[in-house]
């Protein structure tokens with residue numbers, strides 16, 4: 001597994017923000033500062049933050065945002081497929097990277113690791129998926145213990 005930097009490049013972030021604003025406009029959804037900030041927090045790193053993580057960051061900038069608002073906004077962004085839900089039901093995390101990729105999820109610490117596919121070398125089941133239509137997302141999750149949680 002390749003190591004990944006947690007932050008993304010400014011170029012990539014502005015691309016993701018432009019995509020977000022365009023999608024909101026297309027759906028007639030107002031781009032409120034709060035919604036934008038919550039999206040940006042998820043989209044600006046590879047850390048797959050939880051709702052609580054997002055809340056901690058957004059609260060720094062917007063003192064009157066509530067955890068409940070963050071939960072609801074993340075849920076609606078996920079329903080709109082602007083971000084992805086990853087992790088387990090009780091330790092839900094969010095992903096702003098919409099490129100098809102799978103995840104390794106540690107069932108001990110809940111850490112989420114990205115696994116990217118080489119498009120030319122996709123696994124057979126994925127090729128089959130493409131025969132049904134256009135694949136936008138893959139929700140493949142590998143579960144186990146990550147290196148940090150394995151006994152030394």
Ligand SMILES: [Zn+2]
Nearest residue numbers: 106109146149
């Ligand atoms: Zn772990």
Ligand SMILES: [Zn+2]
Nearest residue numbers: 095097103114
């Ligand atoms: Zn991911």
